């Protein structure tokens with residue numbers, strides 16, 4: 296085996312080990328040569344760097360804690376009196392836990408927002424944490440010109456209202472919104488506002504076209520007040536279209552994905568929801584409701600794994616007579632059914648769904664590892680491959696074996712004894728363990744290939 300071949304193989308294996316969770320986000324790489332580079336290490340410097348940025352700027356944010364309450368505006372903000380183009384704001388280490396932009400708490404208005412994006416196009420914010428603010432961690436304003444926004448490998452935590460908000464545009468939909476490898480979480484649910492209202496979502500997006508939301512983790516997005524129901528972890532509405540919600544994980548949630556909300560034919564149209572994983576145990580500590588709610592004409596809901604332990608009778612719901620062509624295929628549930636309400640048409644194209652999978656069919660149910668325990672599991676090799684779902688949650692090609700499997704994971708025989716096997720969804724229990732497993736797996740493989748290299 297020659298040198299080049301060995302290293303090519305090494306990189307192929309290395310890349311294939313990446314499960315698709317926030318902790319596995321690939322680095323964005325070096326800034327473009329054309330960018331002005333500004334490095335900041337205090338909240339004042341960061342605030343000025345954003346507000347004074349010229350087009351094509353990367354702002355590197357050094358590790359540390361950045362106290363929003365010391366700013367006169369109580370928030371960061373891009374300029375809103377002129378168009379700024381191509382702005383990148385990144386934590387310098389690539390670990391979002393190293394750069395903390397924070398206020399005091401979700402109920403303390405001495406910090407209002409993490410950052411507001413106004414008349415700025417082509418924005419990337421990456422590798423940082425925004426937490427403990429009164430309104431939103433990130434608030435995007437297409438009505439003021441914001442467009443082409445990428446939120447990458449960020450942690451949003453403990454905001455008083457939606458963790459991320461896309462405000463209602465007037466004339467134009469927000470296009471080019473990409474949210475990847477982000478964590479949306481509350482320490483212990485959403486607290487009530489001073490008016491007694493629990494008002495939150497993970498993300499509420501009005502009037503977005505083609506939003507991509509993938510490989511994110513939603514955790515503890517429910518109301519602390521057990522008398523109130525928290526809004527959807529992902530709410531996309533107000534004339535939105537063609538949203539793609541792919542490979543996300545939902546752990547302890549009131550409502551999961553809400554694709555259009557109101558009795559309005561244009562609230563959402565199209566869209567695909569695939570390869571997502573949902574888990575919650577039944578509890579009376581917070582109100583529990585739907586996992587996927589759809590009023591969107593022609594929406595596709597494929598290959599999701601939804602384990603809710605009978606905590607709500609209808610994890611899937613379709614509403615209103617205009618919601619035609621909504622198709623559920625190859626979803627794996629442990630309980631409940633699809634509820635067609637308010638004259639919603641019962642789609643006769645549904646197929647391949649299981650609503651009562653037994654927990655002993657999973658690799659490790661107690662650790663919420665919902666891969667098949669072996670090739671004989673009741674959901675393995677059961678369905679034809681859907682072309683737009685030709686990879687699973689972990690990017691394993693479908694099909695393995697004779698047919699595709701039902702749910703978010705495709706069983707792969709040589710996967711079962713892989714040291715990395717547990718890592719794909721252990722994250723919903725402990726991301727720290729997960730990172731450890733990944734590093735261990737990668738180091739093992741690196742070591743093996745170095746051995747091969749020197750031997751040959």
Ligand SMILES: [Ca+2]
Nearest residue numbers: 676695696698
């Ligand atoms: Ca298979």
